[in-house]
Amino acid sequence: MSLSYEDVLAKYEPVWGLETHVELGTVSKMFCGCSTEFGAEPNTHTCPVCLGLPGALPVVNEVAIESTIKIGLALNCSIASWCRFARKNYFYPDMPKNYQISQYDEPLCFDGYIDVEVEGQTYRVGIERVHMEEDTGKNTHVGTSGRIHGAEYSLVDFNRAGIPLIEIVTKPVPGCGALAPEVAKAYTAALRDILRALGVSDVRMEQGSLRCDVNTSLNVPGAEWGTRTETKNVNSLRSVERAVRSEMIRQAGLLDAGTRIKQETRHFSETTGDTRPGRSKEEATDYRYFPEPDLVPVAPDAEWIERLRAGLPELPAARRTRIIASLGLTNDEIQQMANAGVVDLVGETVELGAPAAEARNWWQGYVAQKANEREVDAAELPITPAHIARVIALVADGSLSTALGRQAVDGVLETGNDVDVVVAEKGLKVVSDTGALQAAADEAIAANPDVAQKVRDGKVAAVGALVGSVMKATRGQADAAAVRAILLERLGVPE
Amino acid sequence: MAHLARLARLSVTEDELELFAGQLGEIISAVARVGEVAAADIEPTSHAVPMTNVYRPDVVVPSLPREAVLAGAPSVEDDKFRVPQILTEEA
Numbered sequence: 210m211s212l213s214y215e216d217v218l219a220k221y222e223p224v225w226g227l228e229t230h231v232e233l234g235t236v237s238k239m240f241c242g243c244s245t246e247f248g249a250e251p252n253t254h255t256c257p258v259c260l261g262l263p264g265a266l267p268v269v270n271e272v273a274i275e276s277t278i279k280i281g282l283a284l285n286c287s288i289a290s291w292c293r294f295a296r297k298n299y300f301y302p303d304m305p306k307n308y309q310i311s312q313y314d315e316p317l318c319f320d321g322y323i324d325v326e327v328e329g330q331t332y333r334v335g336i337e338r339v340h341m342e343e344d345t346g347k348n349t350h351v352g353t354s355g356r357i358h359g360a361e362y363s364l365v366d367f368n369r370a371g372i373p374l375i376e377i378v379t380k381p382v383p384g385c386g387a388l389a390p391e392v393a394k395a396y397t398a399a400l401r402d403i404l405r406a407l408g409v410s411d412v413r414m415e416q417g418s419l420r421c422d423v424n425t426s427l428n429v430p431g432a433e434w435g436t437r438t439e440t441k442n443v444n445s446l447r448s449v450e451r452a453v454r455s456e457m458i459r460q461a462g463l464l465d466a467g468t469r470i471k472q473e474t475r476h477f478s479e480t481t482g483d484t485r486p487g488r489s490k491e492e493a494t495d496y497r498y499f500p501e502p503d504l505v506p507v508a509p510d511a512e513w514i515e516r517l518r519a520g521l522p523e524l525p526a527a528r529r530t531r532i533i534a535s536l537g538l539t540n541d542e543i544q545q546m547a548n549a550g551v552v553d554l555v556g557e558t559v560e561l562g563a564p565a566a567e568a569r570n571w572w573q574g575y576v577a578q579k580a581n582e583r584e585v586d587a588a589e590l591p592i593t594p595a596h597i598a599r600v601i602a603l604v605a606d607g608s609l610s611t612a613l614g615r616q617a618v619d620g621v622l623e624t625g626n627d628v629d630v631v632v633a634e635k636g637l638k639v640v641s642d643t644g645a646l647q648a649a650a651d652e653a654i655a656a657n658p659d660v661a662q663k664v665r666d667g668k669v670a671a672v673g674a675l676v677g678s679v680m681k682a683t684r685g686q687a688d689a690a691a692v693r694a695i696l697l698e699r700l701g702v703p704e
Numbered sequence: 705m706a707h708l709a710r711l712a713r714l715s716v717t718e719d720e721l722e723l724f725a726g727q728l729g730e731i732i733s734a735v736a737r738v739g740e741v742a743a744a745d746i747e748p749t750s751h752a753v754p755m756t757n758v759y760r761p762d763v764v765v766p767s768l769p770r771e772a773v774l775a776g777a778p779s780v781e782d783d784k785f786r787v788p789q790i791l792t793e794e795a
Contacts (some may be wrong), residue, residue, distance in 0.1 A: 235762045242765030251783045252774060254767050271759035293750060300713050302787040349784065364784035367773075495711060500750035508756035 214387075214454065217461040221427040223389040224434050225453050229377045229400060232344060232418040233276050234410045238371040239343045240267030240310065240504075245373075247416055251366040259343075259371035261306030267503055269294075273373040274317070274507060276409035277341050278517050280375060281318025283403050283524055284336045289317050291508045294341070294501035302365055303345035311342035311376075313498040317507060323403070324526065325395040327388050329544070334396045335380030346370040375410075381424070381434065389457070394450040397421060401446075402525040402553075414445050421449055423477075425456040427464060435460070436470040440484050443477045446586075451482040459484065525553070532556030536565045549577045550586045557594035563601040571597050575615055579622060591625040592618065599628040612685055613637045640687045643695070646679070649687075650695045653678040664700050672696055 238245055241258035257265035281288050292315035296308040321336035346367040350360035377400065385392045401419060404410045412419050421444070426437035438460070443452045460470055475484040523531075529552060533543055536559060546552045551572035558568035572587060576597070580587040600617050603609040609617060609632070620631030631637070640646060653675045654661045663671040672693060679692045697703070705725040709716040716724065770783060779786035 237762050237764045242760070242763060243767045244764045250770070252770050252785070255773050256765075256767050260768075260773065268758060268760040270762050272762035274759065291756070298711075300711075302785070302790065348787075348790070350790070351781075360789060363787050363790055364781055365787055366784050497711070502751065505751060505753070505755045505758045 211458055212461050212465065214458060217427070217457050218387050220429065221457070221461055221464065222383065222386065222430050223453070223457050224381050224383045224426050224428065224437070225385070225389050225393050226379045226381045226424040226437075227377075227393060227396065227449070228379075228422040228424070228439075229397070230344075230420045230422075231280075231375045231377065231404055231410050231412070233273055233373040233375060234408070235270055235272050235276070235373055237270060239270050239273055239341070239373040240371060241265075243371065249368055252368060254368040255370070259305075260367060261304070267310065269504060269507070270373060273341065274509070275517060276373075276407070277317050277339060277375055278509060278514060279407050279409060279521060280377070280404065281321065281339045282514075282518050282521060283407055284318070284321040284323055284339065284377070286318035286321030286336055286339055288509060288514050289315060289319065289507075290510075291315075291506055292317050293506045294504045295498045296501050297342075298497045299495075302363065303348055304370060305346070305367060309342060309345065310501055310504070311498075312340035316340035317509075323396070323399055325392060325399045327391045327395050330388075332382070332385060332388075332392045332395075334382055334392070337378040337380045339375060339377050342374050342376060344369050344372040344374040383434070390450040390453040393423065393453045394446050397446055397449045399525070406522050406525050406528075408522070417444065420444055423449060423452045423456070425453055425460070426470070427457060427460045435464075436472050438470065438473055438475050438484075440475045440477050441487060444479075448477060448479060448482075452477050452484065455483045529553060529556065532560065535559070538565065538569075542569070546573060549573045550580075550588060551577060554587060554594055554597075558598050558601070561594055561598035563598045567601045567605075568594075568597065571601065571614075571618075575618060579618070590622060592621045596621050596628050603628070603632070607639065608632075609637060610639050610686075610688055612689075613639065616685065636684070638686055640683045646683070646687055646692060646695050647699070649679045649682045650675070650692065650699050652682065653696070654699060661700060664697075664702055667702075669697070669702060672700075672702075 232245075235245060237243065238254075238259055241256050243254045243256050243259055246254070258267050278288055292312065294310050295313035295315075297311045297313070298308045300307060316338035318339035319337070321339075322333050323336065324331050324333050326332075346365050347369050349364045349366070351362055351364060352360035379396070382389075382392065382396075401412050401414075404412050404419070410418055414420075420442055423440040423443050424437045425440070426435040428435045438456060440452045440456060443449050456475075463470060474487040476487045477484050533552065533556065536543075536556065538546075543552070546555055546569060549572070551569075554572050554576075555565070555568045558572065559565050576587055576590065576592060580590055583590070596618070600609070600614045603617070604611060604614045616635060616637055617628050617631050620626065620635055620637075621628060624631065626634075657675060657678065660671055660674050664675070675696050676689055676693050679696070680687060680689060683692075705721050705728065706716070708728075709721070709724075774780045774783065774785070777785045
């Protein structure tokens, strides 16, 4: 029997840490001019450099260096004035060279932090290092299991090999207690938002451009930190949270039984939400790192760094603080928005000119409901602050009723089109022509003589069926209260 | 020696292990003599040329034709390099 999460916390304290790999959004690879475009035919984006053919000479992509420095600055890191690339030697058929060009003891950026907020409390997550390396090729394992274990053989596509990859490593984060999984998730979300704001990566987790390895350990309060495990390839925010939680529960079960935790690499299953053992962790020295002789050192001068710093956009945390302050909301209202995951969306909608109350209503109400139905975050829906701001404007000027606004939102969610396109295609328009409504009311009365008689006999509530009939005839484009009034008037029944 | 051989995925016999261990020892002690002449104020050298900051612009240049890329592969399937089993069932 596995322990409950509460059982785990009653006896142990977690320490977590994340290693996050981010593919940069450069158009060419890290050390050669091959395209980084996603989804190309296998092995069509390769050359002697990224295939590791003899005599090929890698040269560093300048934009990749600048992007890395920007990431370092945004994460409050120091930037190395001089650092080198290193060869990481290993045998695994995802790199044709039998080594990966990476950085070892001289990362370009080091010793930073970001602050994340969970349930009203701020947690500082230290950043150990930000270093540059190259992505690996993509293996497809062929065999009955479809997994690496038990595969008969594997097929390799080297298009991804050599795409600039940044590894961002946190310091170990103790002191989060029960919220450790949530803080790890919030850190990942904050990092994703920063990377997006910097414009250095498209950060599409589903395409693998942001991948996390989750380190977790447990210790008895007051004791030294426990042995950690590393769960590889955790590729969504929700999975980061689940991976920390499930490792805590698994490790606590072992510790309770007096079993030592083995330092190892584990794999995360998106379907079951738990981890299973992978390769046993090789010692760092096994990679036989040494300075990459083909690449000269990177030595950014202060002037270059300051120019990059001056060009940084407003970062999400500062932006959020500024927007929240401008909304003039209570702490409770802000908390409700945070719980619905719509703070930034509301803020951006207000920046586009919508009233704060309306923006909150739409995001926290109808859109959040749609997000729940689809089991995603509101931010992941194909609807943007620009869409909602437009819907709000159309409702405000009377072009749409609230009900029609909702239909417009539905249309955007289905098609991703602009609101005006959806409105035109669906023919969404408030029918305010009284003559047309009276004609529709008369038709409804004629078509439902029994219902009409009931209303005339005093059963006013029965008019609802006739209202429905008129609304149907006008495809929901009339104001229901106005329709009701017209029907009662035509039937000679006082309100 | 056996550890190095395993890391390099070389199969080496017991006799060879002994032979290579001796040879490697000689190489290492030969190279170590560099340390005797290098004064404390000389940094370890990783690059022969004192250059830094050599970069290329972020511009796409044409890749190799796929036929040429795969021509050197021992085995090809679905336009990909086919490689032997990576991990066994209980690796």
